[in-house]
Amino acid sequence: MPTLAYAHENLAGWGRFPVEPCHLYRPEKQAELSAILQSTREPSYIPRGLGRSYGDAALNLDAAALCSVRLNRFLLFDRDTGILECECGASLAEIIDSFLPRGFFLPVTPGTKFVTLGGAIAADVHGKNHHRDGTIANFIRDFRLLTPAGEVLTCSPTDHGEIFWATVGGMGLTGVILSARIALRRVESAYLLVDYEKARNLQEALERMAASDENYQYSVAWIDCLARGGSLGRSVLMRANHAAAADLPSKVQEPLRVPHRSHFNIPVDLPALALNSHSVGAFNHFYYARHRTVQHQLVDADTFFYPLDSIRNWNRLYGKRGFVQYQVVFPTETTGDGLAVVLKRLAQSRRASFLAVLKRFGDANRGLLSFPIKGHTLSLDLPMARDLPAFLQRLDEVVATCGGRVYLAKDAVSRPETFAATYPQAEQFRAIKQKLDPKGLFSSSLARRLRIVNG
Amino acid sequence: MSSVLILGATSGIARAVAAEFARHKYDLILAGRDRPELDATAADLAIRFDVRTHVCVFDVLALDTHSTVLSSCFSEAGNDLAGAVLAIGYLGDESLAENDLAEARRILDTNLTGCVSVLNILARHFESRGSGFICALSSVAGDRGRQSNYHYGAAKAGLSVYLQGLRNQLYHRGVQVTTVKPGFVDTGMTFGRPGLFLVASPDYVARRIFQAIRSRRDVVYIPWFWRVIMWAIRNIPEWLFKRLRL
Helix, strand or coil: CCCCCCEEEEEECCCCCCEEEEEEECCCCHHHHHHHHHCCCCCCEEEECCCCCCCCCCCCCCCEEEECCCCCCEEEEECCCCEEEEECCCEHHHHHHHHHHHCEECCCCCCCCCCEHHHHHHCCCCCCCHHHHCCHHHHEEEEEEECCCCCEEEECCCCCHHHHHHHCCCCCCCCEEEEEEEECEECCCCEEEEEEEEECCHHHHHHHHHHHHHHCCEEEEEECCCCCHHHCCCEEEEEEEECCHHHCCCCCCCCCCCCCCCCEECCCCCCCCCCCHHHHHHHHHHHHHHCCCEEEEEEEHHHHHCHHHHEECHHHHHCCCCEEEEEEEEEHHHHHHHHHHHHHHHHHCCCCCCCEEEEEECCCCCCCCCCCCCEEEEEEEEECCCCHHHHHHHHHHHHHHCCCEECCCCCCCCCHHHHHHHCCCHHHHHHHHHHHCCCCCECCHHHHHCCCCCC | CCEEEEECCCCHHHHHHHHHHHHCCCEEEEEECCHHHHHHHHHHHHHHHCCCEEEEECCCCCHHHHHHHHHHHHHHHHHHEEEEEECCCCCCCHHHHHHCHHHHHHHHHHHHHHHHHHHHHHHHHHHHHCCCEEEEECCHHHCCCCCCCHHHHHHHHHHHHHHHHHHHHHHCCCCEEEEEEECCECCCCCCCCCCCCCCECHHHHHHHHHHHHHCCCCEEEECCHHHHHHHHHHCCCHHHHCCCCC
């Protein structure tokens, strides 16, 4: 007797904008999931994991969101190959907790480990190693997809390749990913050797990245987006490789254990003005001044990959009105100009982005709606304000003109015209979706806003 | 290594209880209706906690199969069976049960008759060995009948009384019987239902159940404050209680 009960919830993404009433289902058995879909009592369905996409990707106004977190079981692990098969509600944190002590780490990880594997595939997430390793899709051997028609298909780049590349980065619109096989990376320790390097401006940062990123598995830059004039785009580059067991000092007794970190919690919403251009400016000044150009710093994986995960509910820093994470990519040829325009407009408008991150991307993959293309990506956290959507939509035009695009997993405000202009494979995506889902059962607030789907 | 038998192993609480035992390095025998679900849960626990798991298809309503199924569980475990956890519950549809005897019986048979059948077999097994534990999940709903779920409540009340008697009997034979009365737990049984409060996570409930078994407790409310709440509710005079909407 499967439970088909759902909760009426005002759901939001991690940015807490927008907030929309949805019907939240949380199946605990695979059969319940199928029963919910077969009930056809909802206008449409969208899979949802831990709610860490920022905007409305996992929202479905007055329709169903299918929360996967109770379908999170590990199904098979092969110690020799490091291939893990698991249900897609499993979080990356769970995978790390179980497998890092056995000498395996995620092959690709976004900036938080509190995402589900299904969500990671649906957003085709990238990490600080994109310039070398590409997105998570490169490490997914195959997955089982529950299609809108109720069929279960095993998809890989070679079997049902079309569906594989529509689902990877497809934002949940092709069905529910039930389970996947992911190739974990063998590591000798839970630590990284990090080189920090200061760059006085954008030009210098881009040059350093181009010159020596290939020496590092991981590369990312923190960027001071309030600096102006000659300092526009001043940054701290943080680039790293996994530390071998031999690199660890003898005081590290358990090389594969991440040392315990204390966790902060933001218990309540901060006043909306807590993060303003002055407080962020002061922080940036301090942060830039604090860092030195140093090499071979031993940093544990949690601190390096997930600095914000130690602050629970950090999205509350932005107050009740929330924020938008704006992440864009520019192709290599237009990177310098494009980034300069974005940073200038941002600095001029005195919008404070507490976090601003710059990262070089390697080649794009075949994901029809995958975000990364060869070039550079910038992500900004901007407090929600009445004029923010219009401001970002104007930036979108710059991005589109430069041949770039906006990351769907972060987006909350883009217009359909921008999507159409910047995701040229959208038509192919729609054709595959039409075949899989002729009745249009899978949809989301994001998909309707950007007209990825009709209706 | 010791093992534990979990009956009703695919429920939200049972999965968490099984994981808690696995974390403490007990091997597991998981019995339940849904084979694919049992297999997935068994694989998960074996991978996560590096323990041995075995699954066994079992339907609490198929009374005549119980002795065969449980015998196979006992022989699988050999002499290492430390105890059994019975995590079977069917809340059912109260308004349907009021008009449809089939639903009323399903509630009574799942929560009471079927459990009694299983518990009798478990009791004889552990009694003959003179050791072990039997832990069964009853409910705070059995502490007082309320209009919103009195079929379920009646069955759980019956189960609680049965367990009292069993505890009394088996005390003299070295077998511990623990009655667990969880309040609202965040599982599929409660998800999306209106009027819930003080909802506990399955992981928390599982940790408390494990501790209760380990410290040989008789009756535990989880979380503990339900003991206070239910004491208060039991002590409302009937002339007043019947007027309330609970």
